[in-house]
Amino acid sequence: MEKSKFDLNSIIGFLLIGGILIWMLYLNKPSEEEILAEEAKIEAAAEALAEANKAKESTTLTEATEQMAIAPNDSVAMLQLSSKLGSFAYSGTTAGTTVVENDVLYLEVSNKGGYITEARLKNFSTYDSIPVYLIKDGNASFNLKFTSENRTLNTRDLYFEPSLSQNGQNQVLTMRLKTAADKYIEYRYELIPGQYMTNFGIRSQGLDGILDTSAPLEIDWKLKGYRHAKSISYENRYTRLTYEYEGDKHSKLDPTGEDEETEKDVSWMNFRQHFFSSMILTDDPFKEVKFSSVDLVEDEEIDTVYTKHYGAKMLLAPKGGALAYNMNMYYGPTDYKIFQEYDRNLDEAMPLGWGIFGVINKFVIIPLFGFLTKYLSAGIAIIVMTILIKLLLSFVQYKQYLAQAKMKVLKPEIDAIKAKFEGNKMKIQQETMKLQNIAGASPLKGCLPAILQIPVFYALFTFFPTAIDLRQKSFLWADDLSSYDTILELPFNIPFYGDHVSLFPILASLAIFYYMTMTMGQSMQAQQQPGMPNMKILMYLSPLFMLVFFNNYASGLSLYYFISNLITIGIMLVIKNVILDEEKIKAQIQVKKAKPKKQNKFQKKMANMMEQAEQQQKTGKKK
Template identity: 75%
Template sequence: MEKKNFDVNSLIGFVLIGAILVWMLYLQKPSEEEQAEKAKTEAAAKQKENSDTKEDTTLEEATQELASVNAQDSAAVANLKNRLGSFAYSGTLPSATENTTVIENEVLYLEVSNKGGYITKARLKNHTTYDSLPVSLIKDGNSTLNLQFSSENRLLNTKDLFFEPSLSKNGENSVLTMRLKTSENNFIEYRYELLPDEYMLNFSIKSQGLDNVINTSQPIYLDWNFKGYRHAKSITYENRYSRLTYEYEDEDHDKLSPTGEDDELEKDVTWMNFRQHFFSSMLLTDTPFKEVSFTSKDLVEDEEIDTVYTKKYGAKMLLEPKAGGLSYNMNMYYGPTDYQILNDYGRNLDDAMPLGWGIFGMINKYIIIPLFGFLSGFLPAGIAIICLTILIKLLLSPVQYKQYLSQAKMKILRPEIEEIREKYGDNKMKIQQETMKLQSAAGASPLQGCLPALLQLPVFYALFTFFPSAFDLRQKSFLWADDLSSYDVIAHLPFHIPFYGDHVSLFPILASIAIFIYMMMTTGQTMQAQQQPGMPNMKFIMYLSPLFMLVFFNNYASGLSLYYLTSNLITIGIMLVIKNFIIDENKVHAKIEKKKKQPKKQNRFQRKMAEMMEQAEEQKKAQKRK
């Protein structure tokens, strides 16, 4: 067997091969320049990967980042522009700061933000809140206006992007254009034009040169969200008359619920009003919005706690682009919910006010509002209320005379009706039959007293809706009331009573006393004495009405309570005059007796009723014989 020895030559060969490999690796090592470029490329790739996966990075952040990034960092700039798409042009960004531009006139102060291009402050110069602060309809982010559309497979929101402002004059009008650009000549534009002494401003949205940027096959929405600030002393009372109203489809009008949450989808909407009782924020359009999704949410849960906002409103409007792009001519209104102001603008804006429907609204528009406007033009507001009430009561006095005459006749017939009840005992059918015969022969009927009262109801209800919406009463004082559009206070309570509040108002107390006296003179003297089984307890009603006034009107406008107090005092006075100087009950009684002796010709209805009652009486006797 051959013996194996160590091969020195092989060892030397392996060493030489290893040295050669080390030398080759050294020669292939990248230079410092190459290493720096590689590190930069890896950083850019990592940044791109993060931007693709980090979904909560918004366009707003990208825009702001693009405004401040080092322009020499080409990879970072390219990445940010990729996230912004065509609207990365705004990265030159002289406007990419949250600055605002002011436009104002004698009555209205507005601030429009570069970010989003919408109004971020709207203040009424000539009006203050209950605590003497300026009335601001928009401030501190309570309102946003956002145009939402698709572009390059992205959903863009203009509220996150920056517009370029340009302020100019058109005669006496202030004109502000806000442009969201993709290039110098391609942009989305908001245009605001404010006229002197006007709460209404012209507003338009248009696009130029963006046919290949805005995806018109996807829906385009204008989204307006708004939270109404509290302006009145009683947030509960103010909130009751704060409501979203709108016009749609051939001048129809509707509104969302004033309580809880409500929503509605409407077609062809021409205007909407985010009403806050005495102040309104409105959007009107010359081209009806094809479809609008409305939402409303009541934010008042406890008057003692929730004292900042009343309602949260929303309107998401579907826009229809034309051949040249978007083009909508609109108006915005930030001002008082005043009938005279809104009516002067036309466009059915007076229907944005809660004046009642049908005949009630007509009475307000064509009688009460013009009459009160005339009186308040030269009289203090409280005196104007009293004079208005006197004129209306005098106008209705013939109706009230008929009502009292009917009550007087029923009072005279009361002894004979009592005799009929005693005579026929438990025979209710016979009692009713004989009572009707007596009333027919005497020319008296309870219905004759009810009919005049029904004729007065439209006027009373119209006045009930007028006073809470009368802007002319706002912050007008009378006697101890500081503000006739809010409750008066004669004492503060150390605790809060449900439905009543934490204060005592005097006008509702006086009105309750007047109502009670009136009920005693009418219900207490007539209906209560004629109480029949199955009929409402009139004595209970007599006490309920003043109690209702006392409790629930404690937080209502003192002007409304002043009207009820004046109205009932005048009614009591008219009744006393009629009773003591116009109607002689002895003469009325003599006429009744004379009329009873005359043959009474029954009409067809009366004959039919008499026949039916006689048949019912015969059937009852037949059943007894069985």
């Protein structure tokens, strides 16, 4: 076989030919004037179609082009327009927006796409006094993707015809994407006075044979949440996508990183932005929805415009070959009282806590605080509510301190047991438990009352960050109880702490430290078992945690903990110095020790286990 040879002349020839072709293409490229002229033809084609449709509703694309100066067979613009739109080329509405509003909500709806391009809440402003916009400057889109005449079309690319009217006191805006006067896809917006909830509907009319209902129909809703609060990391912590599906099930996407989920039979979804919500609700659940959430916040130091990028792709199920969905859109505050008015389980869109914690918030904390704020300022209402809660829990605290007082009285005898059986940890534990059982004192009895307070503690921990009644309400040096208070701005940022100093967390930390010193300092060593870590560390860790991590939390929450611990300290001092008498407690213990004490089944079982363990320990030593 003859070997192929490298032909340098052939290579040079190909390069020259290629260069000549490129040069010819460059010489024959359209000028800027020709490009603008071609774009003008496209616009002229669209305008001519619109004029033709207004003059005669039955005018076809061919008839419409006859009214233009350019013949159809010479118009590239006409071919591009008709091939893209098909029957929907009938809708010749030009760009523009229509305003629809009531006394609390302002909306602008674009002719192109027919969706809301601006949503402003009239009664709210951001931390820097700018009106609260949930939608503005292209941060949201709403697109219906459908198939018509073997073409996949997106409503975001098409022009709707607006019509504004009144339905009683309600303002109604219909947006129609037409193929003819009586053939269209319609978006209907209806605003009710004083309501953030908007009636919204999607339906098709007379599109048999034009709208392909056998192909997937999908709504694609996207929104990037604007920053509204002073601390973007704190706001972002409570910015989350939540939804209801399969009847009364509720779920949410991860608030950090990227997350997505696909659910069936979705009845509502909330693109929550901490104190504000953008929601879609439907009477007929969406067949399937693919949710997505992307966290856009890196850290507190970066001046970020957006918090989250949300997405929801809703699969529709046409009925009888037509679209018919009755829905609602909600653009407004994340307010429990407002959500409750609609009886749609919308309170599940708020982080009020699960189980017993949510129950306490819904039926105790929220109604109580709502009642108090009718007559008092937000700061005073927090103080009064704290006093009422602490008084209700004072009996529990009495039991807790009584158990601690008993342990303090028993400390000398426990120390004697430790000295007597030094080196025998099992015997020390056995004798200590026996003494505590006889005296009716136990560390567990001091822990149980504290455990009973945890549900209230956690319920309040979830209540304050979600209480919109605290937003932009001032108290003392705090100008916004829903955000951190500041007494000093730092020229640098401390990791986990921030670039400022908040006073309420400092006061709360001092109060917690004093309270723990008073309640744990004397009794802790009595409860300390051999081999256990020194629990005094808790006296330092808890105040330190409060000081560092609450520096960026809502000042209303720190105010609550400060007042709560002050009241607790006062209650404990009254119990110690007025109600309880340690000498009397000591005498009562001696009386109990003199009486035969019956053990319950649990105590007997524990005693037997301790004796068996001691016996095994002795046997092991003999071997």
